[in-house]
Amino acid sequence: MNYWSEGDPIADTAAPDGPIETRWERRQFAAKLVNPANRRKLTVIVVGTGLAGGSAAATLAEAGYKVRSYCYQDSPRRAHSIAAQGGINAAKNYRNDGDSVYRLFYDTVKGGDFRARESNVYRLAQVSVNIIDQCVAQGVPFAREYGGLLDNRSFGGTQVSRTFYARGQTGQQLLLGAYQALERQVALGNVEMHTRHEMLELIVVDGKARGIVVRDLVTGEISTEFADAVVLASGGYGNVFFLSTNAKGCNVTASWRAHRKGALFANPCYTQIHPTCIPESGTHQSKLTLMSESLRNDGRVWVPVRAGDDRVPADIPEDERDYYLERIYPSFGNLVPRDIASRAAKNVCDEGRGVGPGGLGVYLDFADAIARLGRDAVEAKYGNLFEMYERITGDDPYITPMRIYPAVHYTMGGLWVDYDLQSTIPGLFVVGEANFSDHGANRLGASALMQGLADGYFVLPNTINDYLASGPFPALSASHPDVAAARAAVSERISALLAVDGDRTVDSFHRELGHIMWEYCGMERTEEGLTKAISLIRSLREEFWTRVKVPGTGETLNQNLERAGRVADFFELAELMCVDALHRAESCGGHFRAESQTPDGEALRHDDEFSYVAAWQFAGTGEPPVLRRETLDFEYVHPSQRSYK
Ligand SMILES: Cc1cc2nc3c(=O)[nH]c(=O)nc-3n(C[C@H](O)[C@H](O)[C@H](O)COP(=O)(O)OP(=O)(O)OC[C@H]3O[C@@H](n4cnc5c(N)ncnc54)[C@H](O)[C@@H]3O)c2cc1C
Numbered sequence: 001m002n003y004w005s006e007g008d009p010i011a012d013t014a015a016p017d018g019p020i021e022t023r024w025e026r027r028q029f030a031a032k033l034v035n036p037a038n039r040r041k042l043t044v045i046v047v048g049t050g051l052a053g054g055s056a057a058a059t060l061a062e063a064g065y066k067v068r069s070y071c072y073q074d075s076p077r078r079a080h081s082i083a084a085q086g087g088i089n090a091a092k093n094y095r096n097d098g099d100s101v102y103r104l105f106y107d108t109v110k111g112g113d114f115r116a117r118e119s120n121v122y123r124l125a126q127v128s129v130n131i132i133d134q135c136v137a138q139g140v141p142f143a144r145e146y147g148g149l150l151d152n153r154s155f156g157g158t159q160v161s162r163t164f165y166a167r168g169q170t171g172q173q174l175l176l177g178a179y180q181a182l183e184r185q186v187a188l189g190n191v192e193m194h195t196r197h198e199m200l201e202l203i204v205v206d207g208k209a210r211g212i213v214v215r216d217l218v219t220g221e222i223s224t225e226f227a228d229a230v231v232l233a234s235g236g237y238g239n240v241f242f243l244s245t246n247a248k249g250c251n252v253t254a255s256w257r258a259h260r261k262g263a264l265f266a267n268p269c270y271t272q273i274h275p276t277c278i279p280e281s282g283t284h285q286s287k288l289t290l291m292s293e294s295l296r297n298d299g300r301v302w303v304p305v306r307a308g309d310d311r312v313p314a315d316i317p318e319d320e321r322d323y324y325l326e327r328i329y330p331s332f333g334n335l336v337p338r339d340i341a342s343r344a345a346k347n348v349c350d351e352g353r354g355v356g357p358g359g360l361g362v363y364l365d366f367a368d369a370i371a372r373l374g375r376d377a378v379e380a381k382y383g384n385l386f387e388m389y390e391r392i393t394g395d396d397p398y399i400t401p402m403r404i405y406p407a408v409h410y411t412m413g414g415l416w417v418d419y420d421l422q423s424t425i426p427g428l429f430v431v432g433e434a435n436f437s438d439h440g441a442n443r444l445g446a447s448a449l450m451q452g453l454a455d456g457y458f459v460l461p462n463t464i465n466d467y468l469a470s471g472p473f474p475a476l477s478a479s480h481p482d483v484a485a486a487r488a489a490v491s492e493r494i495s496a497l498l499a500v501d502g503d504r505t506v507d508s509f510h511r512e513l514g515h516i517m518w519e520y521c522g523m524e525r526t527e528e529g530l531t532k533a534i535s536l537i538r539s540l541r542e543e544f545w546t547r548v549k550v551p552g553t554g555e556t557l558n559q560n561l562e563r564a565g566r567v568a569d570f571f572e573l574a575e576l577m578c579v580d581a582l583h584r585a586e587s588c589g590g591h592f593r594a595e596s597q598t599p600d601g602e603a604l605r606h607d608d609e610f611s612y613v614a615a616w617q618f619a620g621t622g623e624p625p626v627l628r629r630e631t632l633d634f635e636y637v638h639p640s641q642r643s644y645k
Contacts, residue, residue, distance in 0.1 A: 003534065003579045007626035010264065010615050014463075015119045015419035020636055024123040027419065028462050032469035039064035041472050044464070045212055045227040047199045047254050049076030051084075051171070051449060052432025053233025054178035055456025061185035063461055065468070068225060069182070069191050072198045072217060072249060072562075077179050080235055080247040081452065084171020085385065086292035087153065087163035088449040090128040095152055099160040101125045106637050108447060111157040111337050112412075112440020113589035113605060114639040115267070115613075117632060119419060120438045124447075127454040132164055134457055138177035142166055153297050153381075155445035157337035157644070163446045168292055168385040174449060178456070198562065200490045202230065202258045202428065205482045208473065209258075209428035213490045217562065220555040222494075224478050224487050228471040229427045229464060232258060233456070236411040236433035238271065240570045240577065241522070242514020244408035245277055245290040251566035252573050255415050255434050263423040264615040264628060266416035266436035268573065269581035272443050272590050273523050274409035275341035278392055278402075279361045286507075288407040289392055291364065292385055293445040296334045298369035298378065299402070301325050301341070303362050307352030313363055313401050324348055332644040339442040339590050339603070340644060342406035346523050347601065349405075356403045365401035406523060410448060412439040412590065413580075416615040416630075420463035421455060424615075429464055431455035436613070441589025494554045497564045502547035506564045509544045513537065513567070513574055521578050526594045530582040534575055541571040576616055576625055583627065586610045598641070607639050 016023045016030070034042065042065050046057040049071040061067045071079060091104040104125035109116055132150070136142065142164050143151040152161040166173040185191040194214070201213035203224065211226040234254035238244040259265045276291045302321045309316065324344055326333045336344075345362050348354065355361045370378050375398060379386070386397045393403070414436040421429050421437070432452040439447065476483055520526075520533035544567070552558040587596040587603035588610070596604045611634075617626040 002624050004583060004616075004624045004627050005619070007617055007628045010416070010424075010628040010630045012117065012418045012630060014422065015117070020118060020122045023119050024126060031463060031466035034465050034469050036064050040066065042066065042468050043068065043227040044229050044231060044468075045070070045225060046231045046233060047212065048079065048233030048235060048432070048434070049073075049182065050079035050081035050233060050235055050432060050452065051174055051178055052434070052452035052456045053231070054079065054175065054182050055453050056231055056233055056431055056460050057191055058178060058181035058185055059457050059461045060464070061188075061190035062181070067185070067191045068194065068227065070194045070197045070199060070212070070214060072196060074195055076182060076193065076195065077175060079175065080250050081171045081175045081449070083247060084174070084449055085168045085290060086155065086294035087165035087170045087446040088131065088174065088453070089155065089162050089444070089446040090132045090164055090450065091125050091162060092129055092132060093162075094149060095161045097160045099162050101129070103160065104128060104162065107158050108438070108444060109440070109634075109637040110642060111442055111444040113442055113603065113642055114440065114607070114611070114634060114637070115270075115588050115632065116438055116440030118634060118636055123459065124438050124451060124454050127458045128450050130458060131450060131453045135174060135177050135453075138181060140166065140173050140177040142173075153294055154335055155293055156296065156335050156341065157332070157444040158335070159332070163294070165294065168294070168382060171449060174453065199234070199254045200257065200493075200565065201486045202261045202425075203483055203486045204261050204425060205476060205480060208426045210473065210476055211483070213486050215490070218557050220553070220558070222487060222490055224483050226476045228468055228473050229429060231429045231431060231460065231464075232415065232434050233431045234434045236414070237570070237573060238408045238411050240514070240574050241408040241517045242511050243280060243285065243288050243518070245274060245288050246409075248287055251569070253566050253569045255430070256569040256573055258415060258423065258425065258428060260618050261425065262618070263425050263428060264416035264617055265413070265576060266613050266615045267413040267441070267580065268577045268616065269521065269584065270412035270441050270590050271408060272338060272410035272412060273342040273406045274338055275345055275406045276364060276404045277407035277409070278389065279356060279405035281357070289388065290407070290409065291389060291402060291404055293338070295364060295382060295385060298373070298381070299334065299364040299366050300368055301334050301362055301364055303348045303353040303355060305353075309353070313355075313365070322348070322353070329644045336644045337442055337444060339592075342523060343592060345406055361403040361405045363401035364404045366397060367401070370398065408518070408522070410443055412436065412441065412443055413577075416613070420466065421460050422463070422467065427467060429460060431460050441591055493565065494561065497548070497550050497561060497568065498554060500545060500548050500550070502549045504547045504549060506548060506550065506560055506567050509540065509548060510563070510567045510570065512540060513570060516540070517574055517577070521581050524592050524594050525581050527582060527585070530578045533578045534582070537571060537575050537578065544568065544571060579625060580614055580616065584610055584614065603642070605639070611639070
């Protein structure tokens with residue numbers, strides 16, 4: 001059976017060549033500008049108000065463009081970015097511990113297992129230093145040392161301290177900063193804010209992205225909205241697994257609708273499984289809770305040496321504990337990258353040495369840190385995370401080690417964009433977690449906030465000018481055939497979901513889909529498992545369209561209907577993820593193919609065959625997707641077997 005077909009290669013033609021240090025500056029200089037008086041004549045739609053969308057909308061409005069901003073929450077402040085805990089990286093070298101733009105670049109390319117673009121990653125590292133200044137100017141209360149300087153801590157995959165943080169609430173504080181900047185522009189009349197509106201279709205006219213179809217989630221009204229360019233900042237799709245650390249509402253619909261309209265989807269199978277989450281406790285759960293990676297600065301990860309040892313942790317003496325990360329990876333210890341730590345946890349649990357119910361857990365122990373630093377110091381750093389853990393599990397982590405297990409957390413895949421963050425549909429730009437751009441096959445901790453804010457505050461506001469300089473584009477009306485067709489497609493889809501009137505809930509389908517994905521496209525993948533998953537997904541999708549029950553109507557607030565549309569898109573995405581994982585017969589970062597491992601069980605890449613971005617083109621419903629390859633070149637950081645030993 002042909003699961004995919006081969007298409008023409010694709011290239012990132014927007015990226016300048018020459019010395020990597022000057023590429024961004026040269027691209028900015030070469031990009032066309034729009035003079036301030038003309039900016040007022042140009043409208044940009046921004047879908048999403050998280051860190052990427054909030055910062056982009058505020059900055060574009062500040063520059064003088066007319067911005068229309070959309071989110072499905074009741075406030076821009078409730079975007080999922082608010083949940084980010086641990087911190088944001090920047091190559092400031094405040095600690096004088098050998099950090100530099102080049103080292104952040106190097107760590108990120110290596111951390112991504114040599115599956116990211118060098119040009120993008122270098123720019124990210126350069127811009128990282130501006131983000132901190134921008135946020136401090138906004139009043140973001142980063143943690144400070146006694147002397148008043150900004151404090152840093154370490155995250156996985158690095159040997160320096162470059163992570164800026166605001167206790168365990170970094171995302172919240174950064175989002176409040178972006179939100180204030182955004183609200184200022186709303187008050188000035190430069191941003192029109194549309195909360196509780198969901199984008200359900202992209203409007204493409206004459207090959208250009210010209211608007212979106214949205215549904216008012218309160219009244220059910222469907223409308224068409226026009227602009228000269230559309231920016232998607234709609235976040236990641238980890239919830240395809242049903243259980244993940246993402247906010248319950250996170251979904252793929254905005255990206256998927258754009259994909260069906262011609263935007264390529266890159267590396268969909270690259271999923272980040274985060275090693276430090278509170279283990280699943282039963283079928284009642286609808287989401288999982290992250291325990292920030294920052295805890296691995298001071299917490300030590302261990303399991304009993306002996307399989308089946310079910311003594312309480314306090315009764316297990318030191319010499320009967322296996323601090324396996326420190327043992328296997330002495331250079332990085334507990335701060336190995338997430339993909340490595342997650343697989344190591346799975347391996348010890350597979351050996352029967354896992355702890356807690358079902359043996360699916362490992363300890364994260366703070367006893368040494370408390371003895372060394374004192375309880376107060378530990379509480380000052382991690383207090384809110386400890387409290388959250390205690391509220392959820394009933395255990396006091398100051399006394400009993402936390403129990404943690406890997407869970408789906410972030411998606412490195414997303415819509416393909418060039419160096420300008422423009423997708424393959426002219427005028428459609430994609431920022432933040434929704435694009436695929438900078439993390440390769442594995443994202444290092446504290447780099448999502450960095451990328452989202454780099455995209456929104458600094459990169460997009462420079463690159464989008466180059467496109468908008470050709471505008472304003474001809475005015476559109478609802479009667480334009482392409483606009484009317486986009487709107488009709490939304491109405492038909494809603495009617496189709498309501499018409500099934502079956503006997504199974506949306507959630508029961510979503511849960512079953514998530515189970516298939518976790519089982520066969522989760523921490524370990526095989527050719528056999530992925531083939532099986534594709535056939536399971538197809539039959540479950542068929543069942544969905546004959547048995548799903550969506551109560552109520554489309555004319556009012558109807559959360560079942562919202563969820564049904566999102567789950568329908570997850571079904572299509574899930575199949576593409578499995579096809580992508582199947583075609584990539586190598587292991588790299590978050591994609592571990594059991595058939596491709598080193599003798600000691602580490603991910604084994606095949607650079608000769610797979611050193612490319614897999615950008616998938618939609619070929620029509622029921623048709624195999626088309627694989628377009630973008631070759632990756634490494635001039636500066638030469639691909640090697642990743643070692644953290
Ligand atoms: C628990 C947790 C902790 C984390 N901690 C860290 C950390 O410490 N450091 C770090 O770097 N990263 C962290 N991350 C990752 C990081 O938080 C996210 O990658 C990042 O916040 C994503 O930002 P975003 O702006 O791209 O998307 P989001 O914040 O997810 O925002 C998406 C926006 O799009 C809107 N939207 C989506 N679809 C539609 C639609 N169809 N119509 C209208 N609006 C739509 C939503 O309403 C929302 O406003 C963490 C993630 C989790 C889950």
